[in-house]
Amino acid sequence: MELQPPFRKIIHVDMDAFYASVAELDNPELRGKAIAVGGEGRRGVISAASYEARKFGVKSAMSGTLAKQKCPHLIFVNSDFKRYKEISLQVREIFYEYTDLVEPLSLDEAYLDVTVNKKGNPSANTIAREIRQRIFDKTGLRASAGISINKFIAKVASDINKPNGQKTVHPEEVLQFLEELPVNKFYGVGKVTAAKMYNLGIFVGNDLKKKSLEELIRLFGKSGTHYYNIVRGIHNSVVKPNRIRKSVAAERTFSENISSEIFMIQKLEKIADELEKRMKKTDTKGKTITLKIKYSDFTQQTRSKTKDYFMQTKKEFFPVVKELLFQDKITNSVRLLGLSFGNLNTEDNEPVWVQLKFDF
Known part of the structure; x- marks a missing residue:
């Protein structure tokens, strides 16, 4: 089966090691060195790493201690989200x-x-190259790009020639590209699903393509339809400008695990202050408040309650937060707490959890 035109021209632009590259840009003495953005302490977490650090196995979400073990000469730098946002806006322009x-x-x-x-340029490949050059000229930072007929393939392609490269998958190349693509590169295939596919003898797209729609649904539920379509180049999600946030959230990781519910209330008070600030800034109100709890063993729990009216201020929603906290007994020490508002007076996507601060 061949894909039928007309085809869209989609570019996925991905900045190369963005946070680490910004640190190098602002501190030239760091260039070419193994650096990590994040905390070095026992509870520190890596949010980004330079390519030099990645060669040693350092990656995001890794603890600072483990990162240092893997790369003893690793240099840690602090996050600077104000600076990241400043450059991000320049790129977006x-x-x-x-x-x-x-x-x-x-x-x-x-x-x-x-x-x-x-x-008025018919070549998406040329446009991507121009954009990457413009980004470098304006910010001094490098970007990579993927170009193809839909968002999924463009995103996969942008990772192929990183850093500072691009990859175009032309319409006539799409099916072969997907057939040769390892299944763990497919959108929606995480580690658990990939392991299940491997056990079924599904290693690349061509293996996946041999399965019928009925068999994939039996094996993977609703996701089976997605896998059936995507390996055939069918991915109709359009580029969505002006995406409206469906959730507003904030969370905090603690330097020491906490066990006392009194201490948890104190921490939640501060998180609630930030959540209220974000709700007011975005002129957003919500009916569903969710408490997120991550325990010291990294297991995670969420507790939610929906009211029949919209809330925005801490005075309105914090009594619900306390109710959720005491809803069930906390049986383990806690390393992270978060609050989010859902069921908003807006439309669209998944909760966006914002890390307020790491205590180091």
């Missing part, structure tokens, strides 16, 4: 010079639909 169909995924990556673009 460049995107909008080419198209208004820009869907930011985070500070350092975005999808662009350039099927019809402001430059």
